[in-house]
Amino acid sequence: MAAPAAKSHLAFFPFPSQGHVTPAFQLARLLHHCHGFDVTFVHTEHNRRRLLRARGPGALAGEPGFRFAAVPDGLPPSDEDAARDVAALLLSLPTMVPHFKELVLSELPAASCRRLLVSDVDPILRAAQEIGLPCVTFWTTSASSFMVMQQVRHLVARGLVPLKAEEWIPGQHGHRLGAGVAQGHARLRDFPTFIRTTDPDDAMLALTLRLTECYRTVPSAVVFHTFEELESQVISAMSDILPPIYAIGPLPLLLREAGGDHAASTSAGYSLSKEDRACLDWLDGKRPNSVVFASFGSLVKLTSEQLAELAWGLASSGYEFLWVIRSDQQATGAAGGTAAVLPPEFLAETEGRGCVTSWCPQEAVLRHGAVGAFLTHCGWNSMLESVCAGVPMLCWPFAADQQTNSRMACTEWRVGVELSEDPGREEVEAAIRQVMGGGRGEEMRSSAAEWKDKAALAARPGSSSWVNQERVVDEVLAPLMDKKRVC
Structure with a gap:
């Protein structure tokens, strides 16, 4: 591939949680190895320590x-091998801004090298604007959740x-909000959980409004970790309300197509927690x-x-x-490892x-032929990895973009079964049987196989995501840095 005429420097500053760090690192690797950009990848001190312990x-x-x-992330120091509380x-x-x-x-x-920021953090994007640093947003969740x-x-x-009344709070699954979402009407439960408030001064609602305004006005472009075929209607609709947008994904497949040592740097290669790869040996016998x-x-x-x-x-x-049950998985806290939180019976x-394990190389697990279904919280990395592996899903979303992603998997892509917000054992059992066997399961498996093929095609040279990542370099990164590329 062509490279910039002179070294240009990208600063990556993802929101400091695993689901954002992983795809940002994958994009950084792609732009560094395939297009010649120098990269500085910024972690929080907490995540830096976690990475050192894990890897x-x-x-x-x-x-x-x-x-x-x-x-520093501005929170009290902690050496705990766990993610920070998201709300905190x-x-x-904002405390990270002066350090950035x-x-x-x-x-x-500095002066001899053009610089540009790639981030999804509102205060960091605004800080870049204040100091004259060109910036691009990399949205690491679904385009549908962004819409x-x-x-x-x-x-x-x-x-x-x-919300004006308690009866609007989740449980009213049939209530619909005509908000103009491209795929049609959205139910209240399909919206991010932080709109479910009756408090006009709710901090998370205010943050959401500020964030969406930032993305419309501050960055020169918005890059989405998705592929056009997966979310075509939403991508088309957003073209009218945002800066130039580009769908580049799934990044693990783009890295494999690019080849070389960097192709191994997928989600399994950049985990903030130590992985148990023995579970792959266990799967080999199934x-x-x-x-x-x-x-x-x-x-x-x-x-x-x-859990019970x-x-x-x-x-x-x-x-x-x-x-997979993390050591910090149980909300009430439990000592003694994963076995302690499960009933002895x-x-x-x-x-x-x-x-049962505490963490695993998820992408490799999903690609394993023994896996027939994925019971997931519907985080976007998990959804994309499941789509790429052709594995049907049992969808149990909890927060943020997960409700929207679940809706897409179950109604648009037809690769999932939706669980209720607090499913009992009978519902879980019935959903597993539905996905793993019978006519409905076969239909979902067939749809999943089709989406797997579409994802692979999108990442191939000359196809949509491959072309889009080259367009980002030619149309956005290079012009912002005022550098012409040479062949």
């Missing part, structure tokens, strides 16, 4: 033209948000499509009751399962047909 010094060793930096982290983002400015002005290559967030200001203007894989990402917490109901749903289904009942 050793090599995780932050860098290489020529690719370096790492870190800033969002509210602390100092990094740009004193540590990044839904853009509609929040219209809901506020129409007096629908904040029949094709025979295992239910259950994982709820890096942030979701479950109550002891939810899910456990007995898995047990009663009769299927083998691989279940469940462990005895499922001995020999279940594998």
Whole structure:
């Protein structure tokens, strides 16, 4: 591929949680190795320490033209191997601004090298604007969730948000909000959870409104981690309300198409937690499509009751399962590791047909032929990885963009079954049986296989996502840096 005529420097500053860090790192690798940009990838100090514990010094060793930096996150110091509380982290983002400015002005290559910021953090994007640093937004969740967030200001203007009465709070699954979402009407439960407030001064609602206004006015372009075929109507609709937009994904597939050593730097290669790869050996002995894989990402917490109901749903289904339960998974707290949060009777009942681990290389697990269904919280990385692997989903969303993603999987892509907001064991068992066997399961498996092929095609040279990542370089990054590229 062509490279910039002179070295140009990209500063990546993703929102500091696993679901944002992973795709941002993948995009940074792609632009560094395939297009010749130098990169400084910025972590928080908390995440830097987590990476060192999980992967050793090599995780932050860098290489020529690719370096790492870190800033404090403004929260009390913690060496806990767990993600920060998201609400607290969002509210602390402004404290990172002076550290970011100092990094740009004193540590990044200066006058002889053009610089540009790639970020999804509102205060950081605005800070870049203040110091004259060109910036691009990389939106690491679905384009559909971005569109839904853009509609929040219209809901506020129409007096629908904040909510006026308790009867509007979740449970009214049939209630629809005509907010102009491209795919049609959206139910209240399909919107991000932070609009479900009756408080006009709600901090999360205010942050959402400020964030969406930022994305419309500050960056020169918005890059989405998706592919056009997956969210075509939304992408088309957003072209009228945003700066230039580009769909570049799925990034793991683009990296594999690009080839070379950097192709291995997918989600499994940049985890903030230590992975248990022994679960892949456990899967090796299983029949094709025979295992239910259950994982709820890096942030979701479950109550002891939810864990118990899910456990007995898995047990009663009769299927083998691989279940990821983080050490900080249980909302009420539990000592003694993953076994301590599960009923002893469940462990005895499922001995020999279940594998429980604290973290795993999820992308590799989903690609394993033994996995027949994915019970997921519907975080966007998980959704894309499942689509790329052709694995049907059992969708149990909890917060943020997850409700919107679940809606898309179940109604638009037809690769998922939606669970209620607090499913009991009978519902879990029935959903597993539905996805793993029978006519409905076969239909979903067929749809999943079709989407797997479409994702692979989008990432191939000459196809939509491949062309779009070249357009981002030619139409956005290079012009912003005032550099012409040479062949």
